[in-house]
Amino acid sequence: MKQKIKALDIIIVFAVVIGVALIAVYYFNKNDTFTSGEKTVIEFDVLAVDLTEQQAKSIEQRRGESVIFGKSNVDTGILKNVKTEPYLWLGKDILEGEYIWTPHPSHYQVILTIEKEVIETEDYFKGEKEEIRIGELTPVKGKGFGIADCYVTDIREVSK
């Protein structure tokens, strides 16, 4: 049996649509600075410490190639430079009462310089998903290597 659409049905539909629209506007409107940013290219340094010689060499071999960084596994950048140096750890001179950075006898630390085009706003530098800032835990992986416990130590703007 065909039923006529009643005025009450239309009112209910409108009320539900308005309710859903309000929820959607509130939920999706959180990141309101994203569309007001501008594109720029940055280089940032990521420090990985306490690596074996093989780990350090695995990273060095990927200089110039694309690497994935960040927790979301989406953003990629170009590994522009790899600087390997002895791993420095904090030693104590308990005679003189001093802390000293002491080179580890067999382990290394590596500074990976990654170049990436990002969106710059007042509040962040952001790639596809990752916000990049000094002090942020930023895992990096490339072909044949992966480092979880590493941090951004510097950011430089290369060009706009």
Place this chain on the structure above:
Amino acid sequence: MIDKNGKLFGKISIVDLAVIAAVVILLAGIYVRFLGGPTKTVVQSSDFYYTLEVKNIRESNLRGLEKSLNGRFYLNEKITSEMGVLINIESSPAKRFLELTDGRTVDADLPERFDAILTFKLTGRVNDRGYFTPTLNHISSGISYNIKGKYSAVTGKVLKVWE
């Protein structure tokens, strides 16, 4: 009261009535949650200040904080949780206690590392219970926060809060 067709007083279906009631409750809930409604606690938006102590940071992170002076900071979890505008930085060489061979303890410098006290100005909520961010995070001496600005992310402990 309800006739054989399921209509209340012969006019309106009981099912329609239930749906109307549900929609009214939904809209009322949306109004209260998102657009403001009667609140039990009276809070005022006002400016207050707090200091946050960060310890053992690299020089590059300190430079990043200096670049972020007069910039906004947020809780590390989400960009909408504002933690205020950074208005002052006082930095000093980082120190840590070290016990010597003779049992004495000295407060030794950590080379190439810094401690800093960051001062923030925040327009938040203030009432008798305390000071709150706009999203109702409690700003109170002793609480630690992971915060982020444009250039730096740090973890610090609130030292002092005042108006």
